[in-house]
Amino acid sequence: MVLPGIRKGYADCSAGQIHYLWREGAGVPLVCFHQTASAASCYARLMAEADIANPVYALDTPGFGGSFDPAGMPAFEQYAAWLF
Structure with a gap:
């Protein structure tokens, strides 16, 4: 479920694309x-309804979403390399 104010995006990594949801804001991202x-x-509901002024990103880890x-x-270290 994607709610109003929430956007979808993709980021490239060495093995494919990481899907994420994001909400605009200011300051350090959550x-x-x-x-x-x-x-x-x-x-999605937290991102849409929480009183958080910062940008919020929610990532689908590889193999999900x-x-x-x-x-x-893959080892934990490989997931970290893909996501960071």
Whole structure:
């Protein structure tokens, strides 16, 4: 579910594209990571309704939501390299 004021986007990484949701704001961004077997959309209501002035980003980790599906079972360090 994507609510008013929330936008979708994609960022390229070495293995594919990372899908994310974002909301405009000012200051240091708040970045939200979903738990395994979920997606960035679990933060849509928070992003739309919370009284937060900062920009908010919610990322779909690889293999979930709209992000690319990695081969095999990547190590934690590989996920970090893709996302940061």
